[in-house]
Amino acid sequence: MVEPEVSKPLDVAAIKKDFPILEREVHGGRLVYLDSANTSQKPRAVLDAMAGYYEQTNANVHRGTYLIAEEATAALEGARAKVARFIGAGEAREVVFTKNATEALNLVAKAWGRANLAAGDAVVLTELEHHANIVPWHQLHDELGIELRWIPIGADGHLDLTDLGRLVDGAKVVSFAAMSNVLGTLLPVERLVSAAHDAGAIAVVDASQHVPHVATDVQAWGADFAAFTGHKMCGPTGIGVLWGTTEILDATPPFLTGGEMILNVTKDGFTVNELPWKFEAGTPPIAEAVGLGAAVDYLSGLGMEAVREHEVALTAYALRTLTGRFGDEIVVHGPSEPAERGGVMSFTFGDLHPHDLTQVFDEHGVCVRAGHHCAKPLMRVLGVAATARASLYVYNDEADVDALADAIGAAADFFAP
Ligand SMILES: Cc1ncc(COP(=O)(O)O)c(C=O)c1O
Numbered sequence: 051m052v053e054p055e056v057s058k059p060l061d062v063a064a065i066k067k068d069f070p071i072l073e074r075e076v077h078g079g080r081l082v083y084l085d086s087a088n089t090s091q092k093p094r095a096v097l098d099a100m101a102g103y104y105e106q107t108n109a110n111v112h113r114g115t116y117l118i119a120e121e122a123t124a125a126l127e128g129a130r131a132k133v134a135r136f137i138g139a140g141e142a143r144e145v146v147f148t149k150n151a152t153e154a155l156n157l158v159a160k161a162w163g164r165a166n167l168a169a170g171d172a173v174v175l176t177e178l179e180h181h182a183n184i185v186p187w188h189q190l191h192d193e194l195g196i197e198l199r200w201i202p203i204g205a206d207g208h209l210d211l212t213d214l215g216r217l218v219d220g221a222k223v224v225s226f227a228a229m230s231n232v233l234g235t236l237l238p239v240e241r242l243v244s245a246a247h248d249a250g251a252i253a254v255v256d257a258s259q260h261v262p263h264v265a266t267d268v269q270a271w272g273a274d275f276a277a278f279t280g281h282k283m284c285g286p287t288g289i290g291v292l293w294g295t296t297e298i299l300d301a302t303p304p305f306l307t308g309g310e311m312i313l314n315v316t317k318d319g320f321t322v323n324e325l326p327w328k329f330e331a332g333t334p335p336i337a338e339a340v341g342l343g344a345a346v347d348y349l350s351g352l353g354m355e356a357v358r359e360h361e362v363a364l365t366a367y368a369l370r371t372l373t374g375r376f377g378d379e380i381v382v383h384g385p386s387e388p389a390e391r392g393g394v395m396s397f398t399f400g401d402l403h404p405h406d407l408t409q410v411f412d413e414h415g416v417c418v419r420a421g422h423h424c425a426k427p428l429m430r431v432l433g434v435a436a437t438a439r440a441s442l443y444v445y446n447d448e449a450d451v452d453a454l455a456d457a458i459g460a461a462a463d464f465f466a467p
Contacts, residue, residue: 069091082416083445084418084441084450085440088282090262090443093348095347110336125336125343126339129343130147130339137257137267137276137293139269140269141296142326143325144299144326146325149288150290151277152279152290154290156305158186161305162252162302163186172197173222175198175201175226176201177428178227178230180227183254201214211238218248224246226255227256230259232394233391235385235390239273240271243255247272256278262284263392265355277291279291280342284349286341288335288338289342292329305329305331306332307320308331310330310334311323311331357444360444364393365395375459383397395440399458404420404436407438407458408420411454416454418438
């Protein structure tokens, strides 16, 4: 279980100095980075840990008989143990390193799903899922004939759970995001997990937007699988995590195959390695694991309770500032109550195209993503083709939000008829 922390407010001015990229200039001004739901920036501690690994330790893992190879193995496995503690996993072997959250969710669908699902079996998703938690299930629909059911979005960017009992009835899988990458909505994870289990289904949590921003305890969730990605939580690209209970991971066949994941190979066949290596075919992302371990140390040093408190306060400020300044002209999608959401704000402004908006933002050094955010079914539900999405993290402050508001004002002036 994750121990509750005593939280100390974030010192954002000091945190900004931990992130070298925030010192650079763009278009003659400071870089205002508001795209952390897409990928976060990396603190010096992570960059140094990775460079230090390559400079002092680099060797392949699990096969060396010499010092640096043993150190490399210890670095990889040490990072796994840190990640396990960070998310409240029971044991380090429940943490499987993947390339990213997308690969982790594909592992669930393709390895567990192919072995356990058949024509007519139902998989329940929500309308706010990222494509990474939709497309692998679509593939199983095409391949096996499984049925997909959708929990709809209701009022204020929350799920409409009126029909939850009927939707999960007889289902084999309920798979959902813990936090929406478009609306910021925090989903009722425990309620959805219990509904899944009561119906005899497994519960899969896409925790990609949750783990970086909110203290996460996978055992308290009670889910079967959870997936997330290193690069959104101050870690490097190229590494993600699939957490699963030992029972379900033991009962899941390997996904990718080759070296590392075998115990033995003969001309007649192969036997699989123990957890978690059974799911880690080929040379793992060793330096990336070291970087992710350093990211976990960094976030733990800030305190996840403090991270969340900072983001709730800054989101409240941002919602106040944007609606106060632009009134009905701006539509910010998702829950209006900051405590019910993360710091992800998708918005439309008048009839301006989000890409036009964000192009003007760029001229002011403000980095905001425009598009469908890999959630096209949700865009259809919202009745928009795209939104602009500003997303906050530990290194953002009120001045960054003010810079966004000024950039919106500049875009409005630029495109004024
Ligand atoms: C909710 C959610 N799930 C999954 C992903 C996929 O993450 P990755 O591209 O690192 O696999 C993202 C990334 O945007 C996300 O926001």
